[in-house]
Amino acid sequence: MPTAGRLAGAVIFGLFGWYLAGLSIPLFPESNSPDFWLPVVSGISLVIGWRVCGSRAGHGYNPAIGIGLTCGAAIAFCAVFAISFNQMIINALANRYNGGTMEAVIDVFNQMIDFAIMFADIPLIATLLIGGVVCAWITEYFGQRFP
Template sequence: MPTAAKTIAALCMAALAFLASELVKTLMPDIQNFGNFSIFNAVVGIVVGWFVVGHRAGRGTKDAIGNGLTGVAALIFWTLFMQAGYRMVQQSLKHRYDGPVEAFAAIFEIGIEYGSLLMNPMMIAVFLFGALITGYLSEYAARHWR
C-alpha cells in the first residue's frame, strides 16, 4: 500500500544512490564508459527505500536513525551484488571462467573489489549523512501525512 513515508524514503534513497554513484565514478578513473550505472543504482535505491526504509517508518525518531542506517546498508549490499553480477556476466561471455561455480564465486570477489572503493572517508560521510536524512524525512512523512 503506497504511503507518504514509502514515497519519501524511495525518493531519498534514489537520490542518495545517484549521488554516491556519481562520486564513485570519480574514484574509478580506469573505466571511461559507465553506461546507465547511476540510473540503475537509483532504481535499486527506489526499491530499497520503498521496501526497507518506508515499510519501517513511523516507529519514532530514535528508530528513524537505525532505519536509515539499515536502508543504506541494504542499498550498498544490493547495488554491490547487482553490479558485481553484471560484471561477472560480462566476463563470462568472454569465457573468463571454467565453470558456473567459479563464475558464481567471482561475484563475491568482484563485490569485495567494488566495496573496497567505498572505504573512503568521503563515501562514508555521504552514506552516513544520507542515512540520517532518509530516516528522519521518512519518519516525518509517516507522522505528518497519513
C-alpha cells in the first residue's frame, strides 16, 4: 500500500542511487561504464527504497540507522550482481563457456568478486554507508510526519 514513507524512500534512494552510480564511473577501466549503469543502479535503489526502507518507515530514528545500512548493502550487492550478470551474458554470447550453463552461472559469482574488488574504494564505501543512513533518516521523517 502506498504511503508517504514508501514514496519518500523511493524518491530519495533513487536519487541517491543515481549519485552513487555517477560516483563509481571513474572506477571502471578507462572510466568507461556501460550505458545502462546509471539507470539500472538508480532503478535498483528506487525499488530498495520503496520495498525495504519505505515499508519500515515510522518506527523511529534509531532503527532507521540499521535500515539505512541494510539498504546501502542491498544496493551495493544488487548493483554488483547486475553488472556481473551483464558481463556473463556478454561472455555467453561470445561462446566463452565450454562447460554449459553451470559454468556461466558460476562465472557470475566470480565476476561479482572481481567487480567488488574494483569498487573497493574508501570514499565510495563511506558515501554508500553514510548516505544510506541519511536517506533512511529522511524517509523516517516523512514516514512519521505523513503516516
